[in-house]
Amino acid sequence: MLRPGDQFAGYVVDRSLGRGGSATVYQVHRESDSFALKVIADDAPEALERLRREFVIASGLHHRHIVAMSDSGPTWLAMQYVDGGSAQALTALTDKLTALTQIADALDYAHANGVVHCDVKPTNILVGSDFSHEGAVLIDFGVAHLTGEPPAPLADRPTHITASLPYVAPELLTGETPSPATDEYELACTAVEMLTGATPFRAVTAMGLIDAHLHHRPPRVSYSVEWVPRAFDSVLAKAMAKRPEQRYQTCSEFVSLIRRLMT
Structure with a gap:
């Protein structure tokens, strides 16, 4: 579990936004830009494949109302931060x-x-x-x-x-x-x-x-x-x-x- 102020893959953690399944999502920043960081807590192959797939598919879509991807690693991805909830x-x-x-x-x-x-x-x-x-x-x-x-x-x-x-x-x-x-x-x-x-x-x-x-x-x-x-x-x-x-x-x-x- 990451805490506010922790650094992860070049991002600084601001707060936890929530947890679902095997993933935790954080609000983070890099320089002056905010992002949402999704981190997989375990090494379950299906969870890692879903994360990889999410990044690859969404990265190929460019639409104002589809979340924009930033970058990713084996157990995480960074994407557009949307601040108003669901x-x-x-x-x-x-x-x-x-x-x-x-x-x-x-x-x-x-x-x-x-x-x-x-x-x-x-x-x-x-x-x-x-x-x-x-x-x-x-x-x-x-x-x-x-x-x-x-x-x-x-x-x-x-x-x-x-x-x-x-x-x-x-x-x-x-x-x-x-x-x-x-x-x-x-x-x-x-x-x-x-x-x-x-x-x-x-x-x-x-x-x-x-x-x-x-x-x-x-x-x-x-x-x-x-x-x-x-x-x-x-x-x-x-x-x-x-x-x-x-x-x-x-x-x-x-x-x-x-x-x-x-x-």
């Missing part, structure tokens, strides 16, 4: 819709460059404290899928699936090849939580959530949230269709429809 920190409806629009554009850009994120959720969307100027940033490409790759075996991704169950697309649960529509489904789940405070499916067990994603129709959100228009339910139903080919063509198409309904 998308869950947003309170104004207009800001939430703006963030969704920006992330949809980032995802469509990634898809055009052969990358499917596969882990879209509110905690993987960071926002600047000056949101009107900095906007939202998509992070964590560690489980991203590259076009042309075979899908990762289900046995190789239990931690990711378990951690992201409220948002995970059905095809990730059945071992099918991810596609841009996979991110659209997860963005739809994320949108429901950002806009209403609750994920589309809720269950007391992991198996209950898996069953819901695989077999249950998306909820009619307008029935439980008075201010949500009825038309939102049909838009959501298409974005969360069980079969990827039945969803919207792009993430931006989906978000533009819900933005039009709510403004």
Whole structure:
């Protein structure tokens, strides 16, 4: 565990930002520039490979709303520091819709460059404290899928699936090849939580959530949230269709429809 003032790979540690899985993330600085430093605490091969993959894939994407990489080592990477927390920190409806629009554009850009994120959720969307100027940033490409790759075996991704169950697309649960529509489904789940405070499916067990994603129709959100228009339910139903080919063509198409309904 690094402490404030410690030096690591040319960076000076300012504070710990949090821990998830086998990684700890710190705010650090080098000269006058701030960065986020992710450090793997153990030598588990799968954790190190995910870190390597995150750096390589994100380094090949250059978009204002995708996290920018700085440099890396065998057990760490340094990236853009975003100072406003996750998308869950947003309170104004207009800001939430703006963030969704920006992330949809980032995802469509990634898809055009052969990358499917596969882990879209509110905690993987960071926002600047000056949101009107900095906007939202998509992070964590560690489980991203590259076009042309075979899908990762289900046995190789239990931690990711378990951690992201409220948002995970059905095809990730059945071992099918991810596609841009996979991110659209997860963005739809994320949108429901950002806009209403609750994920589309809720269950007391992991198996209950898996069953819901695989077999249950998306909820009619307008029935439980008075201010949500009825038309939102049909838009959501298409974005969360069980079969990827039945969803919207792009993430931006989906978000533009819900933005039009709510403004």
